[in-house]
Amino acid sequence: MADSIQMHVTRYDPDQDSAPTVTTYEVxxxxxxxxxxxxxxxxxxxxxxxxxxxxCRMGICGSCGMNVDGxxxxxxxxxxxxxAPGPIRVEPLSNFPVVRDLVVxxxxxxxxxxxxxxxxxxxxxxxxxxxxLQTPAELEEYKQFSNCIxxxxxxxxxxxxxxxxxxxxxxxxxxxxxxxxDTRDRGQRERLDVLIEKEGVWxxxxxxxxxxxxPKHVDPAGAIQRYKLKAATENLRAFLLPRAAR
Amino acid sequence: xxxxxxxRQPVSRLWWLKKRTYFxxxxxxxxxxxxxxxxxxxxxxxxxxxxGEESYQRFLDWAxxxxxxxxxxxxxxxxxxxxxxxxxxxxxxMVVRGPGSQQARAMKEVPVAGKWVPAATAVxxxxxxxxxxxxxxxxxxxxxxxxxxxxxxxx
Numbered sequence: 035m036a037d038s039i040q041m042h043v044t045r046y047d048p049d050q051d052s053a054p055t056v057t058t059y060e061v062x063x064x065x066x067x068x069x070x071x072x073x074x075x076x077x078x079x080x081x082x083x084x085x086x087x088x089x090c091r092m093g094i095c096g097s098c099g100m101n102v103d104g105x106x107x108x109x110x111x112x113x114x115x116x117x118a119p120g121p122i123r124v125e126p127l128s129n130f131p132v133v134r135d136l137v138v139x140x141x142x143x144x145x146x147x148x149x150x151x152x153x154x155x156x157x158x159x160x161x162x163x164x165x166x167l168q169t170p171a172e173l174e175e176y177k178q179f180s181n182c183i184x185x186x187x188x189x190x191x192x193x194x195x196x197x198x199x200x201x202x203x204x205x206x207x208x209x210x211x212x213x214x215x216d217t218r219d220r221g222q223r224e225r226l227d228v229l230i231e232k233e234g235v236w237x238x239x240x241x242x243x244x245x246x247x248x249p250k251h252v253d254p255a256g257a258i259q260r261y262k263l264k265a266a267t268e269n270l271r272a273f274l275l276p277r278a279a280r
Numbered sequence: 281x282x283x284x285x286x287x288r289q290p291v292s293r294l295w296w297l298k299k300r301t302y303f304x305x306x307x308x309x310x311x312x313x314x315x316x317x318x319x320x321x322x323x324x325x326x327x328x329x330x331x332g333e334e335s336y337q338r339f340l341d342w343a344x345x346x347x348x349x350x351x352x353x354x355x356x357x358x359x360x361x362x363x364x365x366x367x368x369x370x371x372x373x374m375v376v377r378g379p380g381s382q383q384a385r386a387m388k389e390v391p392v393a394g395k396w397v398p399a400a401t402a403v404x405x406x407x408x409x410x411x412x413x414x415x416x417x418x419x420x421x422x423x424x425x426x427x428x429x430x431x432x433x434x435x
Contacts, residue, residue, distance in 0.1 A: 053287060
């Protein structure tokens with residue numbers, strides 16, 4: 035095994051550059067090093083000005099998502115040796131505006147996520163009434179969708195989001211489905227009001243790439259198609275029973 | 281404080297050539313055109329039969345011309361792609377529950393006399409059939425329907 039590997043890293047300084055450039059760095063190729071360790075090596079030993087987001091190093095926080103060789107990845111979970119002999123292309127997540135180097139502006143996602151009200155909506159039970167009980171089978175119904183860590187790899191992989199930035203996006207819909215499937219929740223209709231719109235589920239054309247890149251196996255594409263059935267049923271109901279107010 | 285200048289990454293017009301999965305998706309979307317063509321072809325055939333033997337023979341001659349044969353071969357390939365890809369995707373989009381499912385109660389809103397009211401609703405949980413079973417049942421369905429049509433036409 036070679037003892038070093040080249041990394042082609044995207045650099046962008048909004049004060050000086052009109053467009054991103056690529057800088058090549060040589061980093062030690064170690065078996066236990068992830069792409070993120072390579073970036074940390076560059077920052078600590080070569081160029082301290084390199085900017086990127088990271089935190090937990092263990093696939094939980096969802097901050098270190100970047101495009102590695104064109105594929106959205108958590109850089110803490112993608113290993114240097116898997117890309118040997120290199121070079122490895124490290125770019126900011128696609129479909130997001132770049133703030134600096136590998137840091138993208140996530141404001142759009144942060145604004146969209148609360149629109150689907152990803153929390154349990156229930157106003158008829160007080161704390162005094164005790165816990166909301168749930169059986170293991172009921173938990174299993176939504177558990178997969180609750181594994182989302184908001185890493186936004188699905189947004190970077192979704193060509194629809196790239197072409198139609200108004201599309202509410204895979205993770206937001208998967209989280210809406212997570213709460214809809216929760217037997218304790220009563221917010222189904224409130225979420226449907228948001229997702230039944232064109233920018234909601236109907237933006238999706240089932241490319242399926244969101245599910246393929248998801249590091250937590252959430253399957254947003256599946257959630258969106260299931261939601262489409264709900265939206266279509268509601269549209270049909272509104273058509274057949276126009277007087278039943280939504 | 282003004283918002284920092286950001287660089288908006290352009291989406292290439294040829295984005296669908298960048299990944300095999302994107303390409304396959306675009307081909308799947310395109311396949312609907314060929315499925316529509318088969319529907320038109322079939323209708324033309326039915327009309328031709330309706331107008332009598334001579335008209336049907338003219339249709340057959342037209343259908344045997346090299347251009348139409350090439351179009352139909354391409355359309356067949358796309359129809360197969362259409363069928364196979366959508367069958368594979370079905371279990372992802374659809375939850376089919378088997379005998380292992382249980383009844384559960386969920387607090388949902390249901391329409392009652394034109395108003396949405398909260399109500400404890402019965403829902404099914406668990407017992408989801410494996411993807412392979414859903415896909416296989418679709419092929420069985422396709423074979424049964426095809427056999428019935430073949431019997432109807434050829435008997």
